[in-house]
Amino acid sequence: MGHDRYDAVVVGAGPAGSAAAMSMAQNNLSVALIERGEQPGSKNMFGGSLSRKPTAEAIPEFWKEAPLERAIVNEELWLMDKTSAVKVGFTGLEFNKSPYNKFSVIRSKFDPWFADQAVKAGAQLMTSTLVEELVYEKTGLLNKKVAGVELDSGEIIHADVVLLAEGASAALTQEAGLREEIKPSSLFLYVKEELGLPAEKIESRFNLEPGEGANIGMLGYPGSGIIGKGGIWTNQESISVVVGGYLNQIINKGVSPYQLLSRFKEHSLISRLLAGAEPIAYKAHTIPKGGYNEIPQLYGDGVLVAGDAAMMVTGRRGADLAILTGLYAAEVIAQARAAQDYSAEILKGYEKRIMNSFFMENIKEHKDRKEYYQNYSDSDFLLTKAANDAAYRFFKVGLQSKKDKMKTIRKDLFNMQPTDKLVSDLYHGLKNWGDF
Numbered sequence: 001m002g003h004d005r006y007d008a009v010v011v012g013a014g015p016a017g018s019a020a021a022m023s024m025a026q027n028n029l030s031v032a033l034i035e036r037g038e039q040p041g042s043k044n045m046f047g048g049s050l051s052r053k054p055t056a057e058a059i060p061e062f063w064k065e066a067p068l069e070r071a072i073v074n075e076e077l078w079l080m081d082k083t084s085a086v087k088v089g090f091t092g093l094e095f096n097k098s099p100y101n102k103f104s105v106i107r108s109k110f111d112p113w114f115a116d117q118a119v120k121a122g123a124q125l126m127t128s129t130l131v132e133e134l135v136y137e138k139t140g141l142l143n144k145k146v147a148g149v150e151l152d153s154g155e156i157i158h159a160d161v162v163l164l165a166e167g168a169s170a171a172l173t174q175e176a177g178l179r180e181e182i183k184p185s186s187l188f189l190y191v192k193e194e195l196g197l198p199a200e201k202i203e204s205r206f207n208l209e210p211g212e213g214a215n216i217g218m219l220g221y222p223g224s225g226i227i228g229k230g231g232i233w234t235n236q237e238s239i240s241v242v243v244g245g246y247l248n249q250i251i252n253k254g255v256s257p258y259q260l261l262s263r264f265k266e267h268s269l270i271s272r273l274l275a276g277a278e279p280i281a282y283k284a285h286t287i288p289k290g291g292y293n294e295i296p297q298l299y300g301d302g303v304l305v306a307g308d309a310a311m312m313v314t315g316r317r318g319a320d321l322a323i324l325t326g327l328y329a330a331e332v333i334a335q336a337r338a339a340q341d342y343s344a345e346i347l348k349g350y351e352k353r354i355m356n357s358f359f360m361e362n363i364k365e366h367k368d369r370k371e372y373y374q375n376y377s378d379s380d381f382l383l384t385k386a387a388n389d390a391a392y393r394f395f396k397v398g399l400q401s402k403k404d405k406m407k408t409i410r411k412d413l414f415n416m417q418p419t420d421k422l423v424s425d426l427y428h429g430l431k432n433w434g435d436f
């Protein structure tokens, strides 16, 4: 282990922590990057795809070295019913050319590499080390500032500033009084299985060339009646299968995460994509879904919060926003060091940076989404069912004119539920479904 005093301590070596630690070390700050897992990524998983452009803000041309799986060229959303799916999507072969768009990534491979870039820049990485609590020092009669952390070994590490990049559960952020306890209704619980399959099989099954990847998002029937999503990502030699939703609904319905996954995989349109694939790993993880209204206080005296701990998630984006917020935090910490002042007044610049960001615009735009799902908890299922029923009738060949057929489709749609509820469901559904 290193010394017991650093300019900055970063808690958590996920994308937010590693990006911040790397950037601060590049700015000649002494940095300790502390991770409770045996190695970065060992506690982590995501779907998932990593967006190129935000990641390149941290490491330009990272794709030349980073352990990535496939360049995503095909994105689809399936609205699913019991034996059918309405599919929308886009295939862009340009996305398999430098500088690319997104990559499928396995976090247990990517996170150690990313943390290693921070180490190469000069940060000190400590693994298998849990930060138990924050350490404060008095700065006046009534005031105090965060001045370090206490580890599970009892050791204290002093620092001018602590960056909390501790992920969704954010226990230290709560302990610092920067946010309230997170409610199950503000968390999505996801389960994931990685299933091994030879590259050629993946490519023929998903209509890909070597190096190209696909991501299919799935809504509706296979989700066991829980508001959430499922998804499939192709890796080099494996497929990631992910499903989950609001934690409070999972608890209320008494479904175990394992059941959720099994039911999802059993759907006949999904099982054929997975046929013959061998289980490699199984993990569960949460995503903070409190949205704009539950963003914590992002700074305090001697402390900042980044990534999932700061609720920086929008749609399917989280890892890249973690990287960006980590970089912003590092930038403001460098300014604080130049001013030799780590008070909230200086660190407030971080909040300003985030509030003016493009992603905050997205987060703000969807600030009512949680409420929407509370009020319309059956909406995803009704909308996916309606889409499938309509498509079924549309594609089914009959002895009707096209005009009569459309009339029947409209009539059946309006018979599904009272007209005002249908109109209201559709209106709110379309408004809230912005990003898939």
Ligand SMILES: Cc1cc2nc3c(=O)[nH]c(=O)nc-3n(C[C@H](O)[C@H](O)[C@H](O)COP(=O)(O)OP(=O)(O)OC[C@H]3O[C@@H](n4cnc5c(N)ncnc54)[C@H](O)[C@@H]3O)c2cc1C
Residues within 6 Å of the ligand: 011, 012, 013, 014, 015, 016, 017, 034, 035, 036, 037, 040, 041, 043, 044, 045, 046, 047, 048, 049, 050, 051, 129, 130, 131, 132, 165, 166, 167, 168, 172, 190, 191, 192, 242, 285, 286, 287, 306, 307, 308, 309, 312, 313, 316, 317, 318, 319, 320, 321, 322
């Ligand atoms: C199923 C699923 C699918 C997703 N899909 C995508 C996707 O396709 N694209 C995308 O961009 N994002 C996706 N996300 C979101 C993305 O994974 C997160 O937004 C991202 O990981 C947040 O990064 P972070 O660094 O803030 O936190 P994390 O990645 O959670 O890292 C936090 C780290 O802190 C460590 N830690 C916590 N507490 C302590 C402590 N007290 N002491 C020491 N270490 C500690 C943890 O072990 C962990 O390594 C997905 C998430 C899930 C769950």
